[in-house]
Amino acid sequence: MDSMGIKPYTLMHQNTRVADIEIDYDTFSITKIKAIHSPEHIPVGVQPTDRAALNNWIKNRSIPDSRISIKDALPKLGVHSTEQLPMKSLCLSFSDQYWIRPGNSDISWGAVNFFANSFSYDIGNILFAENEPTEEDNYFSPDNTSDGQLKKRWRVIENKYCLVKGGNNPFQQEPYNEILATLIMSRLGVPHVPYTLISDTEDYPYSVCENFLTANTELVTAYQITRTQKQANHISLYKHFLNCCETLRIPSAEKSIGMMLVLDYIIANEDRHLGNFGAVRNAETLEYIGIAPIYDSGTSMWCSQSTMMIRPSSVKTPCKPFESTHEKQIKLAQPFDWLDISALKNVSEEWRNIIKHSRFLDKARCDTLCSALDRRIKLLSETIYSQNPSHIRTGPDYGTER
Numbered sequence: 523m524d525s526m527g528i529k530p531y532t533l534m535h536q537n538t539r540v541a542d543i544e545i546d547y548d549t550f551s552i553t554k555i556k557a558i559h560s561p562e563h564i565p566v567g568v569q570p571t572d573r574a575a576l577n578n579w580i581k582n583r584s585i586p587d588s589r590i591s592i593k594d595a596l597p598k599l600g601v602h603s604t605e606q607l608p609m610k611s612l613c614l615s616f617s618d619q620y621w622i623r624p625g626n627s628d629i630s631w632g633a634v635n636f637f638a639n640s641f642s643y644d645i646g647n648i649l650f651a652e653n654e655p656t657e658e659d660n661y662f663s664p665d666n667t668s669d670g671q672l673k674k675r676w677r678v679i680e681n682k683y684c685l686v687k688g689g690n691n692p693f694q695q696e697p698y699n700e701i702l703a704t705l706i707m708s709r710l711g712v713p714h715v716p717y718t719l720i721s722d723t724e725d726y727p728y729s730v731c732e733n734f735l736t737a738n739t740e741l742v743t744a745y746q747i748t749r750t751q752k753q754a755n756h757i758s759l760y761k762h763f764l765n766c767c768e769t770l771r772i773p774s775a776e777k778s779i780g781m782m783l784v785l786d787y788i789i790a791n792e793d794r795h796l797g798n799f800g801a802v803r804n805a806e807t808l809e810y811i812g813i814a815p816i817y818d819s820g821t822s823m824w825c826s827q828s829t830m831m832i833r834p835s836s837v838k839t840p841c842k843p844f845e846s847t848h849e850k851q852i853k854l855a856q857p858f859d860w861l862d863i864s865a866l867k868n869v870s871e872e873w874r875n876i877i878k879h880s881r882f883l884d885k886a887r888c889d890t891l892c893s894a895l896d897r898r899i900k901l902l903s904e905t906i907y908s909q910n911p912s913h914i915r916t917g918p919d920y921g922t923e924r
Contacts, residue, residue, distance in 0.1 A: 528553055530625030533576075535563040536805055537631045541570070545622070550584065550605035552577050562808065565620065566742045567749030575749075582797075583608050583615060583667045590673050590690070595648055598655045607645075607666040615667040616676060616683060616733050618740035619805040636664050636676075636683070637737035646675030650688075669797065672696060672820070683733040687820070688726065694882040696820030697729035702873050702895070703789060703819035709865040712781045715817035725881050734815055740805045741814055744843070745796035747772075760844040760854050770810055772801045778813035780855040785816060786841060787852045788866075788898050790834065793821035795842050823894070829887045834894035835901065858906045863899060870895045 529547065533540040540563045542556040552573055561570040568575045585592055585604040592604060601607060614621045616636055623629060632638060642660035647653040649665060650673060664676045674687040689696035700717035707714040717729045735741060744763060750770065753762040767775035779799075786794050798818040803810045824832045833839075837849050845851035870892040877888050 530556075531622040532625060534621050534623050534631065535560070536619045536635075538563050540564060540620075541576075542625070543576075543622075545609075547606065547609055550581065550603065550609065552580060565746065567746035579746075580608075580613065581605055582669070583613055585666070585668060586671060588671045589649075590671065590688075591651060592649070595651075598648060599645070599661070600655075607661075610645075610661040611641075611663055611666045613667065614664065616664045616685075616735065617667070617669075618735075618742075619737075620740075635737065641676070643675070643677070646677075649673060650675060670818070679730065684730050685733065686720070687729050687731075689728075689820070690826065692882065693825060693887070694727055694880065695823065695825040697727040698873075698877050698880065698883075699789065699820045699822045699825060700729040700731070701876055702823065702869075703785060703816070705869055705872055706785060706788060706866065707816060709869060710781075710784075710861065712785060713778070713813075713815040715815050719876070727880060727882075729820065731817065734817070735802070738805055739802050739811065741800050742803055742810075743797050743800040745800075747800060748796065758844070763844075767801070767813075770801075772810040773812050775801075775813055777860070780857075781860070782816050783844075783851055783855040784858075784861060784902070785819065786822070787848045787855075787902055788895070789819060789822040790824060790839050790841075790848065790894075790898060791819055791822040792840050793842060794819075823891055829890050832890050832894050834897040852902070852905055853909075856909065858910070861906070863903050863906070866899050869899075 527547065528544050530542065531545050532542050539559040541558050543552050544554040544556065545551070546553050555571065555573050555576065558564070558570045564570050565576070565579045568579050584607060587593070587604060589604070596602060596604065599607065612621045612623065612634060614634060614636055619631070619635070621631070621634065642663045644653070644659040645661045645663045646665040648655055668674050668676070672687050672689065674685055677684050677686055687697065688694070697719055701719055704714065704717045708716070715731045715734050717731045720728050720730055722728070747766045747770065748759070748763055750766050753759070757765070764776055782794070782799060785791070799816065800814050801810050802812060802814050837847060839848050840846065841848045841851050844854060873895065874888060874892045877883050877891065878885070
């Protein structure tokens with residue numbers, strides 16, 4: 523873990539030179555912005571000369587310290603902080619088209635980006651505790667810049683770039699929750715990233731999804747979007763976000779976010795933070811395509827609660843990002859004219875046929891989860907009817923008695 527000191531780099535956006543910077547390898551921090559070449563390509567939400575904001579952006583490219591088992595892996599990887607890992611692969615990511623080029627290099631985007639070039643599985647294997655590191659290991663991998671607390675790694679599966687993500691003990695429920703979210707959104711016609719389920723030799727479940735981005739598109743997180751203008755004291759975060767979307771010309775933002783809030787209400791999602799939703803833009807033209815399809819819905823359905831603590835009717839069920847409870851937040855999702863709740867008939871039974879095979883979820887928990895899902899759908903139907911009695915798409919099984 524020898525010190526690498528401060529070295530010159532160029533922040534790149536594909537082949538566009540954005541800014542000349544100096545980076546302290548040991549702290550993974552930008553010590554100086556030397557020159558701005560293309561201010562329009564500075565990461566969204568960052569002012570060109572704001573070194574602190576640019577530092578915050580680049581540090582968010584590293585694996586969080588809270589990642590499962592990450593502290594045990596760092597010494598094996600020869601680093602003392604997760605913030606050093608992105609440097610091993612030029613800060614490249616599967617989420618956007620930014621990277622850092624060494625100051626004395628003329629290497630091109632085409633020669634390094636993960637969409638057009640192979641990458642190593644070595645660091646992913648180490649993070650999953652499958653292999654011990656060797657001197658021959660190659661750490662040029664998108665796994666260095668993967669976000670989130672759950673263990674995950676990128677793989678090429680059937681010629682597609684796929685993210686494989688695990689769950690938390692004791693229930694390992696998060697992968698199954700991703701499957702549930704997929705079932706619900708497929709039935710409701712909500713744009714989403716579909717997830718499938720795989721397991722390892724010890725029957726630990728993993729969710730798998732294909733990267734919804736391409737070599738020419740990138741994700742701009744909701745956090746970045748909200749940083750594009752100052753939030754007035756009298757404006758809610760929800761309204762501020764929509765105002766920013768309007769200024770950026772992100773189409774159909776309000777309806778798309780409403781769909782997301784409906785899903786999160788049904789599955790009692792506790793972790794829809796500003797970093798796991800956003801918008802997709804063209805990395806070349808910088809034009810926004812729309813709100814990103816919904817992804818990362820695993821921290822839901824009381825996945826960290828004991829079975830006895832699952833209370834679907836509780837008005838205190840926590841949520842993010844716009845309100846503290848789902849009962850308050852679902853009011854932001856109006857109008858519900860697109861929503862046909864009758865399409866969710868028997869979705870709990872479809873999910874039951876999947877989760878009943880888990881060795882981490884006993885029958886009592888499966889029964890409780892499916893009953894809770896039915897109750898959440900019923901509550902949503904009642905909410906819609908209370909706000910609009912003329913709404914006729916609640917369905918016979920979930921509608922309020924009239």
